[in-house]
Amino acid sequence: MMATPRSLKNQLRLWLLLTMLVVLGISAAISYSRALHYATQAYDQALLRTVLALSDEVVVDEHNEVRIELPEVASHLLSYNEGDHIYIRITGPDGKLVFGEADLPLPSSPTGGNQEFYYNSIYKGEPIRVVTFALPVSPEPNAHNILISMAETTAKRDAMVAEMVEEMLLPQVLMMILAAIVIELGIYFALKPMHDLKEALHERSYRDLSPLDTNSPPLELQPLIQAMNALLGRVKAGLQQQQQFIADASHQLRTPIAGLQTQAELALRSNPPDSVKEPLNFMLRSTTRLSHLIQRLLSMARTDAATTQLKFQPVSLTSIIYEECARWIGPATDKGLELEVLIETQHDHVWGDALMLSEMLNNLLENAILYTSAQGLLQIRLWQSGTQLLLQVADSGIGIPPEQNARIFERFYRLNPNQGNGCGLGLAIVAEVAEHHNASINISAGLEHPLTHDTGSQFTVKFDCYDALPENSRPASTDPQ
Numbered sequence: 001m002m003a004t005p006r007s008l009k010n011q012l013r014l015w016l017l018l019t020m021l022v023v024l025g026i027s028a029a030i031s032y033s034r035a036l037h038y039a040t041q042a043y044d045q046a047l048l049r050t051v052l053a054l055s056d057e058v059v060v061d062e063h064n065e066v067r068i069e070l071p072e073v074a075s076h077l078l079s080y081n082e083g084d085h086i087y088i089r090i091t092g093p094d095g096k097l098v099f100g101e102a103d104l105p106l107p108s109s110p111t112g113g114n115q116e117f118y119y120n121s122i123y124k125g126e127p128i129r130v131v132t133f134a135l136p137v138s139p140e141p142n143a144h145n146i147l148i149s150m151a152e153t154t155a156k157r158d159a160m161v162a163e164m165v166e167e168m169l170l171p172q173v174l175m176m177i178l179a180a181i182v183i184e185l186g187i188y189f190a191l192k193p194m195h196d197l198k199e200a201l202h203e204r205s206y207r208d209l210s211p212l213d214t215n216s217p218p219l220e221l222q223p224l225i226q227a228m229n230a231l232l233g234r235v236k237a238g239l240q241q242q243q244q245f246i247a248d249a250s251h252q253l254r255t256p257i258a259g260l261q262t263q264a265e266l267a268l269r270s271n272p273p274d275s276v277k278e279p280l281n282f283m284l285r286s287t288t289r290l291s292h293l294i295q296r297l298l299s300m301a302r303t304d305a306a307t308t309q310l311k312f313q314p315v316s317l318t319s320i321i322y323e324e325c326a327r328w329i330g331p332a333t334d335k336g337l338e339l340e341v342l343i344e345t346q347h348d349h350v351w352g353d354a355l356m357l358s359e360m361l362n363n364l365l366e367n368a369i370l371y372t373s374a375q376g377l378l379q380i381r382l383w384q385s386g387t388q389l390l391l392q393v394a395d396s397g398i399g400i401p402p403e404q405n406a407r408i409f410e411r412f413y414r415l416n417p418n419q420g421n422g423c424g425l426g427l428a429i430v431a432e433v434a435e436h437h438n439a440s441i442n443i444s445a446g447l448e449h450p451l452t453h454d455t456g457s458q459f460t461v462k463f464d465c466y467d468a469l470p471e472n473s474r475p476a477s478t479d480p481q
Contacts, residue, residue, distance in 0.1 A: 009187055016183050020176050027172055028165070035164035039157050040129070044118055047131045051116070051150050055135045058090065058098075058146055066092040066137075066146055068099050083159075087123060087151040093137050093144030104151055107132050113145050126153050193217045197225070205436065209236040261287040311353055312475065314466050317382055317391055318348040324361045325380065328369060336374040344383035347467035351475055352437045360433035363426040364393040364459055372397035372456060377447045387468040394458040396449035405443045430459070439463045 057068050068090060088100035105121040113136035121128055129152055134145035197217065211229040214222060264284040272280060325341055332339045350357075368378050372395045381392040400408060407413050409431035434441050439461050446456030 009191055012187050013184070017180060020179060024169075024172060024176055028169055031165050031168040032161065035161045035168070039160040039164065042160075043129065043152065043157050044131060047129070047150050047152060048116055048133070051131055051133045051148050054088070054090070054148050054150070055133060055146075058135060058148070060137055060146075066090075066098050083156045084153045085126070087128070089147075089149040089151075091147045093146060098146075100149075104149055105130065106147065106149060121151070123151060128153055129157065193221055197221065209233075209239070257287055257291050261291060312351055313354070314349040315352050315354045315357055316348050317350060317357070317389060317463075318343050320354065320358050320361055321380055321382060321391075324358060324365055327362070328365045332369055332378060335369060335372075337369060337372055337376050337378055340377070340379045342379065342381040342383075344381065345389070347384055347465055348382060348389065349466040350389055350437070350463040351466045352463070356433045356436065360430050360461070361391070361393070363429050367426045368393055368395035368397060368456075371395070373449065373452060373454075375451050376449050376456070379447060384465055384468070387465050389463045389465045391461045391463070392458060394446040395456040396447040396454060397456040399446065399455050400443060400457045408443075409441075430461075434461055437463060
């Protein structure tokens with residue numbers, strides 16, 4: 001079972017945000033601790049002052065009876081505390097209740113004279129904070145103390161702590177949110193070179209083996225790009241060796257194949273016996289087909305080599321049409337074909353490589369001549385439609401079934417291997433040239449043959465018209481035609 005790929009962006013985001021949450025949690029704990037400390041200290045001091053005020057009202061008479069002379073108004077004021085409940089307990093040296101709540105919790109350990117003791121407890125189901133002050137009856141060391149205790153529920157303390165924590169944490173939370181946004185933007189811009197590298201590779205043709213740019217990417221990507229450039233270099237060298245081998249082998253085969261073809265033709269002209277004539281005809285057909293295959297292999301090798309060193313510039317399709325027609329007018333005439341050229345635009349320039357465009361038209365014309373029977377028609381048309389130039393080659397040959405349109409551009413694919421001397425490479429070369437020029441190819445029904453009434457094929461190649469582009473957006477030519 002394959003492991004699920006991990007996202008580097010998500011990992012960075014997770015670790016950074018986790019770190020921020022941990023820091024925020026630690027900060028919240030510290031803030032709560034400090035807020036609780038200061039709130040407790042403030043309210044404890046208020047309780048202690050009240051207890052000390054009560055101690056001034058405690059009186060011990062001549063019979064050692066303890067009583068508190070507390071006016072009724074003062075008693076009501078002591079028991080009133082908005083938001084909290086106040087509880088008081090005063091016990092004499094003998095532990096007898098003098099005033100207040102009899103069951104209010106006392107300190108767990110004895111306290112010395114003139115000392116206060118703070119502690120937390122639960123009273124009537126509510127948490128309370130208690131301060132107990134030990135008021136000595138006499139200066140004797142072993143004398144018992146009067147215990148004055150005052151308890152207060154913690155509602156106001158909790159509210160104060162919550163408010164203080166909120167005041168301290170709110171700016172931190174806002175800063176964390178701002179930091180998260182900055183981190184997200186930082187991750188995006190930090191990883192953008194990787195995205196740009198991916199897009200650059202995605203947009204490349206499989207034949208583009210030029211080195212990647214090593215100037216703009218960040219330092220961390222340099223080793224990866226250098227390794228990829230080294231790999232591209234090795235692949236390019238391997239392809240060049242393969243192309244050179246095909247070209248060399250094709251050149252080496254041309255001479256002996258041409259010799260065999262000539263000898264077979266000479267032998268047939270000498271009126272050989274019927275037992276020899278059929279093998280000679282078979283040899284002539286085979287050598288003719290093999291010669292055509294070798295020529296196509298040379299053409300493919302030239303096309304493959306040209307894709308690694310394309311020289312794009314404004315190219316006149318009219319000039320290429322006339323050059324290729326001059327090359328093929330002889331074979332077309334010998335076969336009894338009528339060749340018609342229609343140039344219907346003056347804006348005939350495209351941005352491309354002249355050699356590859358010539359090779360494309362050469363293959364289209366050769367293919368049309370090869371599969372069109374005698375007395376057939378060939379038509380080359382060039383016209384403009386909006387911002388596009390359309391180059392059309394139509395014939396009255398055997399035609400192509402619509403269901404085969406998608407496969408005829410595959411290398412070595414032929415509709416009928418027993419028909420004609422084709423080898424299935426011409427249209428593959430046409431498709432590769434169109435791909436490198438960002439052109440599209442459309443196949444439709446062609447012309448009708450005047451004798452056989454066959455409907456041939458029509459290939460329409462659509463280019464972006466260079467002359468229709470705004471001057472400020474036209475690519476600059478580095479190798480003028």
